[in-house]
Amino acid sequence: MNEPARGRGVAGRMDADVRSDLQVTADLAEKGGLQLSVTSKVGSLYGDAIQSEVRRVARALGVQHARIEVEDAGAIDPVIGARVEAALRAAGVTGGDARPERTVPHGEPTARDRLRRSRLYLPGDQPKLSLNAGLHRPDGVILDLEDSVHPAQKSAARLVVRNLLRTVDFMGAERMVRINPLPLGLEDLDAVAGESIDMVLIPKVEDPDTVRAVHERIRERTDRQVWLMPILETALGIERALEIASAVDSVAALTIGLEDYTADLGVAKTVEGGESLYARMRIVNAARAADCQPIDSVFGDVADEEGLRSWATRARALGFEGMGCVHPRQIRPIHEAFAPTPDQLEKALRIVAAFEEAEARGIGVVSLGSKMIDPPVVKRALRTVSIAKRTGQLADLPAPNQEADSHG
Amino acid sequence: MAERTRARPAVDSGTFHLNAAGRRVPLDVNGRVSLPFEGVGMHRPVGARHGAPIRSCSDYPANGDKRVPDLRTALERCGLEDGMTISSHHHLRNGDLVAVAALQAAAELGRRDLMWFPSASFPCQEPVIDLMERGVVHHIEGSMNGPLGAYCSHGRMRGLGVLRSHGGRWQAIQDGEVHVDVAVIAAPTADPFGNADGSHGPSACGSLGFALADSIYADHVIVVTDNLVEFPCVPWQIQGNNVDFVVEVDSIGDPAKIVSGTTQITKSPDRLLIAEYVARFLRDAGIVRDGFSFQAGAGGIALAFVGYIREIMREQGVKARFVRGGSTSYLVDLLNEGLTDYILDGQTFDLAAVESIASNPRHVATSPFTSYNWHGKGNFASLVDAVVLGATEVDVGFNANVVTHSDGMLLHGIGGWQNCLASGCTILALPAFRDRIPVIVDEVTTLTGPGELIDVVATERGIAVNPRRTDLLDALRASGSDLPIRPIEEIKAEVEKLVGGPPRRPELLDEPVAVVKWVDGTVLDTVWRVAEPPGAAG
Numbered sequence: 001m002n003e004p005a006r007g008r009g010v011a012g013r014m015d016a017d018v019r020s021d022l023q024v025t026a027d028l029a030e031k032g033g034l035q036l037s038v039t040s041k042v043g044s045l046y047g048d049a050i051q052s053e054v055r056r057v058a059r060a061l062g063v064q065h066a067r068i069e070v071e072d073a074g075a076i077d078p079v080i081g082a083r084v085e086a087a088l089r090a091a092g093v094t095g096g097d098a099r100p101e102r103t104v105p106h107g108e109p110t111a112r113d114r115l116r117r118s119r120l121y122l123p124g125d126q127p128k129l130s131l132n133a134g135l136h137r138p139d140g141v142i143l144d145l146e147d148s149v150h151p152a153q154k155s156a157a158r159l160v161v162r163n164l165l166r167t168v169d170f171m172g173a174e175r176m177v178r179i180n181p182l183p184l185g186l187e188d189l190d191a192v193a194g195e196s197i198d199m200v201l202i203p204k205v206e207d208p209d210t211v212r213a214v215h216e217r218i219r220e221r222t223d224r225q226v227w228l229m230p231i232l233e234t235a236l237g238i239e240r241a242l243e244i245a246s247a248v249d250s251v252a253a254l255t256i257g258l259e260d261y262t263a264d265l266g267v268a269k270t271v272e273g274g275e276s277l278y279a280r281m282r283i284v285n286a287a288r289a290a291d292c293q294p295i296d297s298v299f300g301d302v303a304d305e306e307g308l309r310s311w312a313t314r315a316r317a318l319g320f321e322g323m324g325c326v327h328p329r330q331i332r333p334i335h336e337a338f339a340p341t342p343d344q345l346e347k348a349l350r351i352v353a354a355f356e357e358a359e360a361r362g363i364g365v366v367s368l369g370s371k372m373i374d375p376p377v378v379k380r381a382l383r384t385v386s387i388a389k390r391t392g393q394l395a396d397l398p399a400p401n402q403e404a405d406s407h408g
Numbered sequence: 409m410a411e412r413t414r415a416r417p418a419v420d421s422g423t424f425h426l427n428a429a430g431r432r433v434p435l436d437v438n439g440r441v442s443l444p445f446e447g448v449g450m451h452r453p454v455g456a457r458h459g460a461p462i463r464s465c466s467d468y469p470a471n472g473d474k475r476v477p478d479l480r481t482a483l484e485r486c487g488l489e490d491g492m493t494i495s496s497h498h499h500l501r502n503g504d505l506v507a508v509a510a511l512q513a514a515a516e517l518g519r520r521d522l523m524w525f526p527s528a529s530f531p532c533q534e535p536v537i538d539l540m541e542r543g544v545v546h547h548i549e550g551s552m553n554g555p556l557g558a559y560c561s562h563g564r565m566r567g568l569g570v571l572r573s574h575g576g577r578w579q580a581i582q583d584g585e586v587h588v589d590v591a592v593i594a595a596p597t598a599d600p601f602g603n604a605d606g607s608h609g610p611s612a613c614g615s616l617g618f619a620l621a622d623s624i625y626a627d628h629v630i631v632v633t634d635n636l637v638e639f640p641c642v643p644w645q646i647q648g649n650n651v652d653f654v655v656e657v658d659s660i661g662d663p664a665k666i667v668s669g670t671t672q673i674t675k676s677p678d679r680l681l682i683a684e685y686v687a688r689f690l691r692d693a694g695i696v697r698d699g700f701s702f703q704a705g706a707g708g709i710a711l712a713f714v715g716y717i718r719e720i721m722r723e724q725g726v727k728a729r730f731v732r733g734g735s736t737s738y739l740v741d742l743l744n745e746g747l748t749d750y751i752l753d754g755q756t757f758d759l760a761a762v763e764s765i766a767s768n769p770r771h772v773a774t775s776p777f778t779s780y781n782w783h784g785k786g787n788f789a790s791l792v793d794a795v796v797l798g799a800t801e802v803d804v805g806f807n808a809n810v811v812t813h814s815d816g817m818l819l820h821g822i823g824g825w826q827n828c829l830a831s832g833c834t835i836l837a838l839p840a841f842r843d844r845i846p847v848i849v850d851e852v853t854t855l856t857g858p859g860e861l862i863d864v865v866a867t868e869r870g871i872a873v874n875p876r877r878t879d880l881l882d883a884l885r886a887s888g889s890d891l892p893i894r895p896i897e898e899i900k901a902e903v904e905k906l907v908g909g910p911p912r913r914p915e916l917l918d919e920p921v922a923v924v925k926w927v928d929g930t931v932l933d934t935v936w937r938v939a940e941p942p943g944a945a946g
Contacts, residue, residue, distance in 0.1 A: 074844045
């Protein structure tokens, strides 16, 4: 922040393992025009395209004289643009608008009770992982600006995420961003709230005022309905779960961050999860009380598919509607675990049929054979059938997440 | 003999011909007239098979001991002269120490202008560049990648590189297009008579199939081993009756680079998705049925594919009659689980596979002769129901490139890739883009496989079926497949939108550096000199 106005800025990543990314070094100058030096592993194929994207960003930011050095490992233009902008910003350039042209449509806002079985975390500073994320059909993608981004890279990652939101087709997945804890998170919102996002995850919430502040900042930036999912990661946050979930109407889901929560308790995190049972039940209860979705944490061991299935099955039994994914391989096991079993579905369908028949005949009491069905049982069956319709388990009914397909 | 020993003529790049695939190819390849590609299945060679000179057993030691002290002595006693051809084989892969040692021994003898005829080259053979600079080696006819690929691509090699498939190499030897003067065969186990095998010993590698043709047709054959056993070496894949000399050395290779300890399945979610699509494609197209067969190599996607096809075979309660490798632990698991009756193995990639081929009679070593040879009376490759292959590029006509990168640089050998196109269903399993380079292009940089033989291109963004294969499309419809079957042009357009348009065509000089042979020995395409080192722009 103490850089001189006419200085040097470096952004991006480059070492032998980096792919589809780049590093940019920008030195502002008083004269001499734009001096570009580009080395790229795809230089003979895309050298011209790289040069023209660098020039576009410099022009858009009003930079006339600078030496810009690019070392590229096959990044696409929106990433090149973000890195060049980050380098120029770090060098002291202010003002201007270097956002790339939007190539994906805005899409309709998502429904409050949308299916949210899986949300795939995508590190905001590793753009390569985002390009094909939608292919793995998560219910949501989370472009993460928080824990997966190094503190020194926060503002650079913000630009990458903003550009990806404008140019990458997530194929119907709900578009989520995890911001940083406030106040940094408010700066994140300034960059991304206008990019047709559907949901914001707010980390380490302990106070309903945090949720309100996020809600207000979003409303200043966009008219679009953007849902909120507070993440409770401390003992205090858990104790205030209902207040937080009820802070504003746009809270559509409530979740827990188990790594931080168990650290806060001073206990080890286990695959059985006994140490966090109270907190997770508290989440389920508070979320239901506030009419929003209880969503579970992530299961960190990507290689342990059985462990994941077992965790997800128990999570569903506790009342959760979904959980996070740290790798696309986790999506299918989670979807399977959060789907009603064939037995449950069959029973629910019979109850719903009996309910509809009773409705049609104007009878107040629903019965199946000789057995009377209580209203809460009917309610649960209706919910099961509704989920099965949206997961596609009931094939003749509407496809899952249809309301979001126009993100297309 | 005199003709072969003269210095090789400079390349005459003047005469070109447009072949049946519309590619401009030289007529003169290293002083031989080469026929341009005539179309798939069109070339009918005539004449008789090439033969090795007649020998007499009375010229060989009656006690069967053909040992000589070192490679230099062996080469000298083979009568190695300037301009001759020395062959070697790649069953020791990137751990091979023998090929370079043989060429260096030839250098010590003062020989010049040799042609090196490897079944494939690896980065460990970079020292051959120095031998070419010194004039010991004139040029290479065999796959080139890494440093050797760069050397050839930049036009520094004196002759033209000639890239042949594994089957094409056998064809070239058998019809006399390439005369092997001295074959040097690295043998993980051998006896003093020259019987040799690859499945035992400290440098065990599995099958020695690539060396079989040379052992039969070369004028002279040298076996080099670091595990000499008393006669008889059992089993033997190389017959001592074809061998002139046996050389014992401390080590023929670096075991860590010969086979991998364990072969790892890809962790890339996109590649896993492609592998799963391919397995489901075979199921939905009705190819997975009791007694079917498939071939999959050791690439990341192919290995993951084996995992998915295994699940499908279990679900459907079917087993394969045979699978072909590149064998790895994944194929061995299929065999041990009873999901296939046989592994017909062309190349053995990891420890589990080496152990299996050494101990399981249903894990059988094959060779390019059994599987791939144009002059054979049939080939195993065309009996395979489905094969899963890779490629660097494919065009909208399903023509594919495996030898060069999109920037024109030599990247891979052909291997058995061309030969495998004869299978019932040829599937290219490819990421739709690598970094920002799309895999589907308007025209491939180097044509390696004609599109009429490529049936399916499977990417993470959809599966394109060659419109010629209406039978496959009908079968998919009949089974109600929910796979993302899409026109190849549509996948191409989607990827180009993502990566910022199609790549610029690389700048290639009008100077051939290598030719790509088709499986029948005709010239399918030309590899052109690359103008400047890639990566420099601006």
